[in-house]
Each structure stands twice: as C-alpha cells, then as structure tokens.
Amino acid sequence: MKENNNRLGWLFASPYLIYSIVFFLIPLVWSFYLSITNWDLIAPDYDIVGFGNFAKALKSPGVHAAFWVTYKFMMIFVPLVVVMSLIVSILVHSLPRFKSLFLIGFFLPYLSSGVVSSLIVKGFLSYNSPINTALRKIGINIDWLGTSWSALLIVGLIMAWKFTGYYALILTSGLESIDHEVYEAAAIDGVTGRQRFWKITLPLLYPALYTTLILAFGVTFGIFTEVYQLTGGGPKFATNTWQMEIYSQAFKNLQAGYASAIALLASVATFISIFIIRKLLEKWGARNGWV
C-alpha cells in the first residue's frame, strides 16, 4: 500500500516536475550563464564578458530609472488601490441588498486586458478628447502621456482602476468574517463612528488587509502591458519599469546577454524589496497588536 502511494505521488506530481525542470531550472541556470556573455539573441557565436554586463547595467540610466520608477509607482498605486478598495468594500458591505451584484460590477475592470484599458485611456487623453477640450477651455493644457509626472500617474490610475474591485472582494470577505456581536458590544460601550473603524474594523480586518497589501506591492514589480502600450517607458524613462527595460534591451536592442544581467538585478531588487515590505507589514501589525 505504502509503496504504491510512493509511485503514485511521483506520477501525479510529474507534470509539474517536468515543467519545472524545462521552464524553471534550466532557464534559471541559463540566465546566469547568459548574463556574463555578450550574446545578441541571433548570432550563433558569442563571447564571455564576465561581469561587464553588470557594471554596464549599474551605470545605465534605463536601469536606474527602472529601479526608481518601481518605488515611485508603488507610492501612487498602493495607497490609492488600498484606500479605494477599502471604501468600496465598506460601502458595499453596509448595503443590505444587491451586495454581490455591486461587487461583481466593481470586479469587471479586472477582467479587461491591459491592451484594452490602455486603448481606452489613450482615447480619453487624446488631444481632442472631451476631457482635454474642456480643460483647455479653462486654460489647462497637459500632454498627459508626454509629461513625466502625469504619465506615471496615469499608469498608476489605470492599475488602481483595474485592481480595486478584486481587492474589494478580498476585503469584503474579511469584513464578513467579523462577528456582528463585536460591534454591538462596542456600541454599548459608546464606541462610535471613526473610533469604531480604527479600533474594531481595521484590527479585525488586518489579515485580509495584509493579503491585499502584499498582492498590491507584488503588482508593482511586474508592470508591462500598460507601459508598453501607452508610453514605451518614456518620457525620459519616467515610466520605464523593470519588465519594460528588460524587454527593450533583449528584444528591441537585441542585447540578450546584457538584458539577462538586468533581469538578475531586477530579481534581486524584487526579492529584497518584497522581503523588507513583508517584514515591515508584519511589524506594523504586531506593534498595533493586530496579529
């Protein structure tokens, strides 16, 4: 019986095991090797250049931009999406009827392709769009995607629009797990409005909030489609994310070796950042006694 299960276990797990060898372990090792070569993605021959790629990457303005854009984007996206989804979830939670109908409606933007949402936003912001025409009448004339600060802001807004409904779903199920009696007991003790939110809702919601925050921080390291469609990383690298930089170097400039080095740097930056963010979030929760 036990011997049988041993074989069966490996058999059932084999699709994943084969997949992880071919599409995870081999690529992983290969990318380390590529990162020390000057391969151009096409030519059969290439030389080993040692750590030259890394030295070059550390000095490149595109890489510097990718590093900082991630955190700038984080500052826009994470607060926006978390506050929005909190508002949506608390609002919807307080509705006695049609709760799920509303939630599903808010979830709809998450289903749209980044290509589609980029297209819509580009239309919204085109020179003769109703918004820009109206703004020009009151003397405001902004080239939204051609100006550094607004381009990043726009990408942040699209992403927040997309993820709000999804995170609101997570937060709502967190709210639903809070026992109603807690509120009733607090009401007897005279806990009201704002206090109620900070002293009861937020602490009890913390597990769901933690999940939401981790997911939102995770999103910031993987932005590609919206940036590729709307700005191509510009203007002046203002929206140049890691993925955008790696894609441009590998598949546009055909510097696959160099791009592999950047991908390694990006992975290290992502790994360390997420680790620190997790630790900080856990500390924040623990210090407030929420965990």
Place this chain on the structure above:
Amino acid sequence: MVGSKRSSKSKLAIRYAIAGVLLLVMVYPYLYMVLNSFADWAQVDRKLIPNSYTLKSYSWLFTGGETGITRPWLGAFLNSVIVSLLSTFLMMMFGVMVAYALSKLKWRGRDTVNNFILFHMFFPAIILLIPSFLIIQKLGWYDTYWALIIPKGVSLWAIFMYTNFFKAVPTVFIEAAKLDGATDFKILYKIMMPMSKSITSVVFLFLLMERWTELLWDMIMVRSDGMLTLNVLLSQMFGPYGTYPGPLYAGSVLLSLPIIILFIIFGKNFQKGMQVSLK
C-alpha cells in the same frame, strides 16, 4: 439587523446612491469603449456619449476599409480561443493532479516537492523570460501553438489553490471510496472535482482571463500573422493603425466580450468560490 433606526432609510438611500455613482465611474470606461466602437468616425474620442452611430468600425476590422489591408481578426480570435482554452484546461488538470498528490497522498518526497513549489512561486518570473525564449527555439516550437500552450500549461497558483482546498476535504470520503475499490484517478474526478465546484469556477475564470489577456509571452513567442492571438493583434494595431481609433474600439469589444460573458455565466459560483478561496 442592520437599519433598525428610523433615519436609517435615508442613510441607506445615500449609500446606494454613492455605491451606484462609484460603480458607474468604474464601469464607464467599458461603456465608453462600446459606444465608441459603434460611433460615427467623426465622433470617436470626441464625445463622452456619441450621438451618431454606424457599424463601419466593425466592417473595417474585417475588410481593412480604404487601406485594403485585411487584418486576420477571425484567425486571431480563433487562435486566442484555442490557446486559452487548451492552456486553461491543462493548468486545471495538472493543478488538480499535483494538488491531490500534495494534499491526499502520502509519499516520500512530498514535502520536498511542496517546498520546491513554494520556492518556485516566490521567484520573479522575469528572470526566466529570455532563456525560456531560447528553450522554445531549441525545442523547435517558435511560432507554433506549442510555444503558446505548453509553457503556459502549468499554473503554480492553481496548484496552490487546489492544494489548500483539498486539504479541507475530509479523508473519510476518500477512505470510503477506496474500500469500494475506487482508484485514485476515479476519486479525483468523481469525488474531489465535484466537491470543489465553487473554487473551480474561480480558478477557471482567473486562469482563462490571464491567459486570454497575456501580452508579453505571446508577443515574443510568435512572429507570423496567422499565429497572433487577439490581444497581440490589437496591441499591434496601436502602432501603424493608431489613426483608426474606431476599429481599435471594435477590436477591444471583440476581445472583452467572451470573458465578460463567461464571467456572467459563472458569476454566482464565482462569488461563492471567492469567499471559500479567501478564507
């Protein structure tokens, strides 16, 4: 119950109003897309709600209009359907199989595999992009369906979701079925799968949606016009065809519609499944 006070009725009305307005703001971009896909070309991107409509954008998609260049829309649509459905099917089948092994079978190596999957999950995928491209070339899969389907045939997230869910299924069911002489494959498809209906609709929808809207991978893996997926074709139209916003909106509608229809079909189960999977 909520709303036992007398003033709460007007409060509730205000809440519904706010929620309604907020919802409209969130969904408006979609409406904008649909309206513009039918709008008279002089009005595309000129009005918040166009007042003159035509089907020109849709017919342009398939005929290429005055440019005479026909874009392979139907082909791309079919490619998207084939690739997304097959990938999703594989991701779910393998997800269920691996999850069953990790949650309900006792075998030497289980903990190792489990830990390895967690390690794999936390690895930034971007590092694998260039070498994966090379592997696809070496396998001779470049510019074929294989490149679009097989590497996207295993989802760590699906394995993770199913493993967590299966762990909660009482072992009694399995033991009883075993006494009746059922094989593990039978248990998997006759007991585990039906029991996980609600979570399956969540996993299915998320996987399909993600596969359907994937850009970077599909863009890199294929070259010829006949192999493009709908999302990539639309993305390409951004550039040289950017002067035809009407057809772009029509294409966007074609791209969005299937997912929204599926979402509406699975809506009820989805809500339930989300709650289960978030616990």
